[in-house]
Amino acid sequence: xxxxxxxxxxxxxxxxxxxxxxxxxxxxxxxxxxxxxxxxxxxxxxxxxxxxxxxxxxxxxxxxxxxxxxxxxxxxxxxxxxxxxxxxxxxxxxxxxxxxxxxxxxxxxxxxxxx
Amino acid sequence: xxxxxxxxxxxxxxxxxxxxxxxxxxxxxxxxxxxxxxxxxxxxxxxxxxxxxxxxxxxxxxxxxxxxxxxxxxxxxxxxxxxxxxxxxxxxxxxxxxxxxxxxxxxxxxxxx
Numbered sequence: 108x109x110x111x112x113x114x115x116x117x118x119x120x121x122x123x124x125x126x127x128x129x130x131x132x133x134x135x136x137x138x139x140x141x142x143x144x145x146x147x148x149x150x151x152x153x154x155x156x157x158x159x160x161x162x163x164x165x166x167x168x169x170x171x172x173x174x175x176x177x178x179x180x181x182x183x184x185x186x187x188x189x190x191x192x193x194x195x196x197x198x199x200x201x202x203x204x205x206x207x208x209x210x211x212x213x214x215x216x217x218x219x220x221x222x
Numbered sequence: 223x224x225x226x227x228x229x230x231x232x233x234x235x236x237x238x239x240x241x242x243x244x245x246x247x248x249x250x251x252x253x254x255x256x257x258x259x260x261x262x263x264x265x266x267x268x269x270x271x272x273x274x275x276x277x278x279x280x281x282x283x284x285x286x287x288x289x290x291x292x293x294x295x296x297x298x299x300x301x302x303x304x305x306x307x308x309x310x311x312x313x314x315x316x317x318x319x320x321x322x323x324x325x326x327x328x329x330x331x332x333x334x335x
Contacts (some may be wrong), residue, residue: 212264
């Protein structure tokens with residue numbers, strides 16, 4: 108099955124700096140790559156996603172890039188703020204059958220933004 | 223809309239006891255999922271139900287069973303709990319298919335002693 112690796116496991120930045128989290132995947136059939144944010148004690152929530160036919164997607168301070176050839180994708184957060192502190196998970200989804208998909212998550216990155 | 227709800231929020235079991243985790247969604251979603259979250263291991267899929275009437279094993283199904291009771295409800299059962307099943311359990315739902323967001327419930331923190 109799909110294997111998703113995520114780096115780094117922890118990341119500490121100063122407020123206003125940029126943060127980059129990288130993920131690699133193994134299955135070339137994977138075609139959907141969401142990113143989830145999980146604040147302490149809360150549920151994971153989708154913050155941005157990208158499909159395999161797109162190389163980059165932006166939403167205000169957040170962007171995701173995808174390199175299908177190298178099988179890696181990255182989350183970029185610019186002008187970080189203390190409220191960006193959370194655990195971020197990448198995921199890769201592989202379709203199979205008519206209506207099914209196999210989504211595998213990375214192990215997570217704990218981002219701390221220091222004021 | 224409540225979204226995805228789970229009960230209970232917390233549970234402590236002794237080894238060998240059984241219990242059922244309940245999950246319900248009010249978004250008319252086709253697909254529902256059960257994940258476990260352990261420190262340093264992300265979210266791992268236990269079982270999923272692509273549509274009402276179907277269930278399939280995920281990455282870590284051993285020791286668990288599921289029931290898709292109807293379109294709204296998807297329960298997870300531990301028949302004989304083991305300490306290795308100590309974890310936080312999340313239920314999620316989505317429209318189904320590849321490109322749809324998964325919406326997560328608030329989680330159940332389970333401790334098996």
